[in-house]
Amino acid sequence: MKVNFSKRSNFVKASEIRELLKLTELPEVISFAGGLPAPELFPVQEMVEACETVLTESGMIALQYGTTEGYKPLRELTVEMMKKNGIHAAFTDVLITSGSQQGLDLTGKAFLDEGDLVFCESPTYLAAINAFQAYMPKFVEIPMDEDGMVMEELERLLMSGMRPKFIYTVPDFQNPSGRTMSLERRKRLMELADAYDIIIVEDNPYGELCFEGEKLPAIKHFDKDGRVIYLSTFSKTFSPGLRLGWVSAKEEILQKYVLFKQGTDLHTNLFAQMVLVAFVRSHDFQAHIRKIRDVYERRRNLMLQTIQEEFPKDIKVTNPQGGLFLWVELPEGLNSRELLVKCLKNNVAFVPGGSFFANGGRENTMRLNYSNMQEERIVDGIRRMAIVLKEEMGGHGAIEAAVTL
Amino acid sequence: MKVNFSKRSNFVKASEIRELLKLTELPEVISFAGGLPAPELFPVQEMVEACETVLTESGMIALQYGTTEGYKPLRELTVEMMKKNGIHAAFTDVLITSGSQQGLDLTGKAFLDEGDLVFCESPTYLAAINAFQAYMPKFVEIPMDEDGMVMEELERLLMSGMRPKFIYTVPDFQNPSGRTMSLERRKRLMELADAYDIIIVEDNPYGELCFEGEKLPAIKHFDKDGRVIYLSTFSKTFSPGLRLGWVSAKEEILQKYVLFKQGTDLHTNLFAQMVLVAFVRSHDFQAHIRKIRDVYERRRNLMLQTIQEEFPKDIKVTNPQGGLFLWVELPEGLNSRELLVKCLKNNVAFVPGGSFFANGGRENTMRLNYSNMQEERIVDGIRRMAIVLKEEMGGHGAIEAAVTL
Numbered sequence: 045m046k047v048n049f050s051k052r053s054n055f056v057k058a059s060e061i062r063e064l065l066k067l068t069e070l071p072e073v074i075s076f077a078g079g080l081p082a083p084e085l086f087p088v089q090e091m092v093e094a095c096e097t098v099l100t101e102s103g104m105i106a107l108q109y110g111t112t113e114g115y116k117p118l119r120e121l122t123v124e125m126m127k128k129n130g131i132h133a134a135f136t137d138v139l140i141t142s143g144s145q146q147g148l149d150l151t152g153k154a155f156l157d158e159g160d161l162v163f164c165e166s167p168t169y170l171a172a173i174n175a176f177q178a179y180m181p182k183f184v185e186i187p188m189d190e191d192g193m194v195m196e197e198l199e200r201l202l203m204s205g206m207r208p209k210f211i212y213t214v215p216d217f218q219n220p221s222g223r224t225m226s227l228e229r230r231k232r233l234m235e236l237a238d239a240y241d242i243i244i245v246e247d248n249p250y251g252e253l254c255f256e257g258e259k260l261p262a263i264k265h266f267d268k269d270g271r272v273i274y275l276s277t278f279s280k281t282f283s284p285g286l287r288l289g290w291v292s293a294k295e296e297i298l299q300k301y302v303l304f305k306q307g308t309d310l311h312t313n314l315f316a317q318m319v320l321v322a323f324v325r326s327h328d329f330q331a332h333i334r335k336i337r338d339v340y341e342r343r344r345n346l347m348l349q350t351i352q353e354e355f356p357k358d359i360k361v362t363n364p365q366g367g368l369f370l371w372v373e374l375p376e377g378l379n380s381r382e383l384l385v386k387c388l389k390n391n392v393a394f395v396p397g398g399s400f401f402a403n404g405g406r407e408n409t410m411r412l413n414y415s416n417m418q419e420e421r422i423v424d425g426i427r428r429m430a431i432v433l434k435e436e437m438g439g440h441g442a443i444e445a446a447v448t449l
Numbered sequence: 450m451k452v453n454f455s456k457r458s459n460f461v462k463a464s465e466i467r468e469l470l471k472l473t474e475l476p477e478v479i480s481f482a483g484g485l486p487a488p489e490l491f492p493v494q495e496m497v498e499a500c501e502t503v504l505t506e507s508g509m510i511a512l513q514y515g516t517t518e519g520y521k522p523l524r525e526l527t528v529e530m531m532k533k534n535g536i537h538a539a540f541t542d543v544l545i546t547s548g549s550q551q552g553l554d555l556t557g558k559a560f561l562d563e564g565d566l567v568f569c570e571s572p573t574y575l576a577a578i579n580a581f582q583a584y585m586p587k588f589v590e591i592p593m594d595e596d597g598m599v600m601e602e603l604e605r606l607l608m609s610g611m612r613p614k615f616i617y618t619v620p621d622f623q624n625p626s627g628r629t630m631s632l633e634r635r636k637r638l639m640e641l642a643d644a645y646d647i648i649i650v651e652d653n654p655y656g657e658l659c660f661e662g663e664k665l666p667a668i669k670h671f672d673k674d675g676r677v678i679y680l681s682t683f684s685k686t687f688s689p690g691l692r693l694g695w696v697s698a699k700e701e702i703l704q705k706y707v708l709f710k711q712g713t714d715l716h717t718n719l720f721a722q723m724v725l726v727a728f729v730r731s732h733d734f735q736a737h738i739r740k741i742r743d744v745y746e747r748r749r750n751l752m753l754q755t756i757q758e759e760f761p762k763d764i765k766v767t768n769p770q771g772g773l774f775l776w777v778e779l780p781e782g783l784n785s786r787e788l789l790v791k792c793l794k795n796n797v798a799f800v801p802g803g804s805f806f807a808n809g810g811r812e813n814t815m816r817l818n819y820s821n822m823q824e825e826r827i828v829d830g831i832r833r834m835a836i837v838l839k840e841e842m843g844g845h846g847a848i849e850a851a852v853t854l
Binding site: 045046047048049050051052053056057058078080081083084086088089091092095096099100103104105106107108109110142143145146148149153154155156157160171174175177178179209241243269270271279283284285286287296297299300303304306307308309310311312313314315316 | 450451452453454455456457458461462463483485486488489491493494496497500501504505508509510511512513514515547548550551553554558559560561562565576579580582583584614646648674675676684688689690691692701702704705708709711712713714715716717718719720721
């Protein structure tokens with residue numbers, strides 16, 4: 045028999061890297077590849093109590109069908125979380141999603157027809173590319189520097205007449221680069237979006253995990269017309285396994301998301317929504333987030349320090365002020381996919397950076413995750429990588445590195 | 450500002466009926482409108498134990514990201530469930546979904562391009578229409594009788610040259626009609642699908658809730674080529690709030706679903722998957738399902754009996770052998786949307802049947818749910834409906850009814 049899939053099915057392919065990275069599940073492999081939170085910080089015992097509270101007090105509600113929009117007290121909690129980022133929303137402006145990944149899928153569904161343009165950072169979040177890809181847009185990559193998306197490049201494209209359905213950005217501690225968009229650029233992005241009447245999709249999963257520097261207001265803080273669609277998640281502050289995220293947007297837009305979500309999965313797990321609320325009601329959520337932040341900051345410091353001590357000198361690495369990831373640029377000509385194969389032989393893994401470019405390329409980059417690895421394994425893993433890098437870069441004229449070796 | 454949604458956004462509209470039915474949440478309204486399980490049968494106390502077991506034994510796994518395919522022991526459980534329906538699958542043939550609603554959405558994503566044909570029963574499951582609608586197919590309705598989809602009609606369309614991307618069917622205790630496809634027709638459907646090389650999407654949320662008669666094998670039981678995609682759910686046997694369903698299909702197809710699910714929500718709530726497995730391991734799941742079945746059977750009996758006693762005589766009603774719903778056909782010319790408005794004034798509600806026809810029409814039908822209502826309220830509610838019906842049908846020549854009145 046012949047199976048006739050939809051046209052969009054040709055755009056989603058199993059990734060060879062994902063297959064390679066399955067090897068990272070072996071216990072002997074030190075993996076900087078995932079984007080996973082540190083599981084030892086999950087509030088397991090507190091969850092036992094929260095589950096019992098919810099089931100005892102309202103089990104018949106928690107296990108029944110819920111509303112598509114989400115559990116009202118959880119929507120109210122997201123309003124509080126957003127307030128800290130300078131966003132003033134009502135709970136009716138919020139849709140609870142099955143992880144913020146679903147917010148990305150619903151964004152594609154609500155906005156993208158085949159051939160539409162999506163502007164995104166270069167590099168950008170891999171799973172956002174995957175989510176949008178299913179709606180067959182064309183991606184236009186906007187270059188970044190240490191202050192995030194370069195506004196002159198964005199303006200140049202807009203002035204040339206290009207009109208995206210939306211601009212997708214992760215302004216805080218971006219995945220994969222760890223970079224943060226500066227305050228000035230946030231304002232400028234808003235001005236350009238206003239001037240050219242463009243929607244912004246602001247994806248902020250990591251904003252709560254700010255180690256240092258001033259916490260910047262969300263882009264949505266500067267939004268007067270309701271053109272910013274704001275996505276966030278509890279995956280990095282509570283638990284990814286529960287799949288709880290949210291979308292906040294003005295009514296006209298949110299209403300479409302709600303209708304599409306109805307057709308997609310009816311509603312998000314209601315028990316999980318209620319358990320999270322029960323946890324927040326009886327514990328200090330901010331203190332819990334600070335605990336996570338402190339651990340990740342220590343791990344970032346250690347990874348960065350070890351890289352500076354061990355890696356050949358002509359390798360560049362970002363210095364993220366929060367979040368989960370470091371971004372590494374190797375000298376031109378090096379291919380991180382090939383490096384990964386060699387690193388796996390040394391029982392250490394990372395994600396080759398090429399996958400984070402919507403239109404491919406830039407194979408001399410890599411993403412390193414520090415949140416999910418105990419301190420001594422961080423040092424060990426970076427040293428293992430350094431050995432491979434030094435071997436490789438011998439032929440790239442890195443005399444200093446060769447000397448170190 | 451002007452918001453440019455995708456073309457598909459024009460196909461999803463807020464339903465006026467859904468708005469009307471919001472009124473049914475008032476406590477004084479007896480609602481036969483929802484499709485909700487009886488919450489008093491949820492295993493609340495057992496859930497407390499299951500949550501504690503999962504968290505205590507493997508909290509760091511349960512709260513972490515999981516695999517897209519789903520938790521292996523839960524996939525194995527679905528294999529056991531399917532075996533009872535004559536389906537022989539391995540756990541690798543199963544993808545855990547966020548409710549079977551997500552199985553419908555992924556089906557649309559994987560198969561449908563704009564203008565593609567979907568064959569479905571007439572009437573069919575409303576939320577399947579919604580899910581597929583987002584991919585802009587054309588629906589072709591196949592008439593039903595008491596034995597389900599009429600095969601002569603299906604064959605006539607196939608012989609005329611029409612080729613759907615798939616045939617969507619709910620063969621067991623269909624939502625909304627309560628009808629079951631006969632054994633002979635199941636075999637015939639498979640023969641036709643084989644002969645014309647067509648995919649079948651078999652949606653079976655209610656199969657476990659069989660009150661009487663022989664339990665028929667799934668259509669997939671007769672599937673030699675892997676052309677049947679089988680969807681099911683734990684919403685009716687355990688809890689809808691947890692959003693746990695599954696898809697079983699051959700590898701070539703399932704692989705696409707997995708890739709699309711990755712982009713859609715990464716994976717289904719892992720904690721919920723593990724809690725369900727913990728419940729099943731320490732309790733008699735089949736006994737739990739029997740308990741549900743017995744209660745629903747009693748409620749069906751009572752609703753049917755009260756309808757026969759109270760409704761005007763020229764109203765037709767199905768006699769479902771399982772599931773959650775009765776289907777009512779009023780005399781031609783009566784409009785159940787208008788009746789709903791009048792019934793709501795009498796504090797009783799149902800879903801007008803027109804919404805269950807993919808291309809609209811048939812406004813003289815209605816769906817009644819009996820699973821979610823206590824016995825005395827069933828009698829009371831049907832009597833309230835009968836009053837409205839008798840008033841309406843006075844002008845429709847229902848002398849017998851008028852006399853009863």
